[in-house]
Amino acid sequence: MTFRMQAVQESGTVRVADRVKALRASGVDVISFTIGEPDFPTPEHIVQAGIDALKSGFTKYTPSAGIPELREAIARKLKAENGIDASASEIIVTPTKHAIFMSIIALVDRGEEVILADPSWVSYEPMVRMADAVPVPVRADEETGFRLNPELVAEKITNRTRMILLNSPNNPTGAVASREEVRAICELAVDHDLLILSDEIYEKIMYDALNHSPASFPGMKERVITVNGFSKTYSMTGWRLGYLHADTSLVRDIQKVQTHSVTCATSFAQKAGIAALEGPAEPVRRMVAEFRRRRDLTVRKLRDMPGIEVVEPKGAFYTFPKYSQGMDSEKMTEYLIDEAHVGVTPGSSFGSFGENHFRISYATDIATLERGLDSMKAALEKL
Numbered sequence: 001m002t003f004r005m006q007a008v009q010e011s012g013t014v015r016v017a018d019r020v021k022a023l024r025a026s027g028v029d030v031i032s033f034t035i036g037e038p039d040f041p042t043p044e045h046i047v048q049a050g051i052d053a054l055k056s057g058f059t060k061y062t063p064s065a066g067i068p069e070l071r072e073a074i075a076r077k078l079k080a081e082n083g084i085d086a087s088a089s090e091i092i093v094t095p096t097k098h099a100i101f102m103s104i105i106a107l108v109d110r111g112e113e114v115i116l117a118d119p120s121w122v123s124y125e126p127m128v129r130m131a132d133a134v135p136v137p138v139r140a141d142e143e144t145g146f147r148l149n150p151e152l153v154a155e156k157i158t159n160r161t162r163m164i165l166l167n168s169p170n171n172p173t174g175a176v177a178s179r180e181e182v183r184a185i186c187e188l189a190v191d192h193d194l195l196i197l198s199d200e201i202y203e204k205i206m207y208d209a210l211n212h213s214p215a216s217f218p219g220m221k222e223r224v225i226t227v228n229g230f231s232k233t234y235s236m237t238g239w240r241l242g243y244l245h246a247d248t249s250l251v252r253d254i255q256k257v258q259t260h261s262v263t264c265a266t267s268f269a270q271k272a273g274i275a276a277l278e279g280p281a282e283p284v285r286r287m288v289a290e291f292r293r294r295r296d297l298t299v300r301k302l303r304d305m306p307g308i309e310v311v312e313p314k315g316a317f318y319t320f321p322k323y324s325q326g327m328d329s330e331k332m333t334e335y336l337i338d339e340a341h342v343g344v345t346p347g348s349s350f351g352s353f354g355e356n357h358f359r360i361s362y363a364t365d366i367a368t369l370e371r372g373l374d375s376m377k378a379a380l381e382k383l
């Protein structure tokens with residue numbers, strides 16, 4: 001193993017999923033709340049666009065940054081919905097996760113610091129480490145409503161800080177940054193000459209809250225990389241399609257990584273992406289309405305469990321309850337698998353302030369949610 005990879009942990013979410021799989025293979029009926037993936041099929045008109053592209057022979061390399069029609073459709077979307085003064089030439093089409101990885105590799109140098117919320121998505125920290133850079137976690141637990149607090153961010157800025165990672169709505173907590181918080185973080189970036197990477201992949205899975213893209217604030221375009229994707233909004237996780245937008249000066253360097261790694265995004269998936277952006281919005285509305293019902297049920301049932309405290313999520317499809325049972329989150333997760341036959345993700349996978357929490361993904365049908373949550377309650381009552 002290289003020195004670089006020694007610093008990178010195996011993903012905790014994958015470890016739990018493997019344990020659930022192994023139990024199921026031995027005949028136990030395990031309910032899994034671990035998966036970060038909508039359970040709906042990809043909407044029909046999107047699938048059809050992919051099929052049509054395949055049938056018409058659209059199966060070869062595309063321009064590295066993506067096909068012009070899709071980049072133009074993305075630029076229109078970013079302008080209309082996010083208030084970002086985007087043009088097609090500033091967009092790279094690539095899997096969302098790769099967009100984040102490329103941005104960090106291209107723009108953060110060895111030894112530089114990247115500020116991120118703790119808890120936050122499992123892959124940010126390893127990506128920063130793979131760039132030989134230094135992740136700097138900022139406490140974002142119940143005390144700040146799970147949101148990245150600008151004052152706490154300011155305390156962590158040094159002369160080595162290069163980038164702030166913002167993820168709203170947040171995985172694993174479902175927290176949504178307020179306009180004032182985003183504005184204050186933008187001001188910090190200007191004052192200290194920093195970049196912001198804004199991961200907005202859950203922007204449309206939102207309940208009574210609004211998304212505020214940092215790149216839409218005056219003067220911010222030159223220092224914000226906006227990342228978004230089709231996986232969650234359109235239930236397209238397997239299509240591996242997302243994108244990033246950044247100023248030309250930044251895109252040029254990120255584009256070099258794209259050219260020398262994946263070359264381009266999958267050809268026919270890009271055609272499906274156009275259908276997703278330009279087709280009917282009704283399937284997304286239906287999915288979000290269903291997620292809201294599930295969120296309400298999950299929060300209500302969790303609040304009825306002993307020792308559990310829940311902040312109501314405002315977006316995404318996760319909730320991040322805190323428990324007071326006095327065991328670490330790996331142990332709690334094992335207990336819930338063994339006793340309730342329910343898989344959840346240990347909070348410590350998302351950072352040290354995630355300890356004494358677990359993540360529930362409610363991207364599962366209502367009947368399964370009810371069964372699993374009832375079973376968890378019974379298990380917690382035994383402790």
Ligand SMILES: Cc1ncc(COP(=O)(O)O)c(C=O)c1O
Nearest residue numbers: 036095096097121171201229231
């Ligand atoms: C916060 C966040 N960003 C990015 C991604 C990556 O998305 P994709 O599967 O489209 O690469 C995920 C996936 O779980 C996520 O939760």
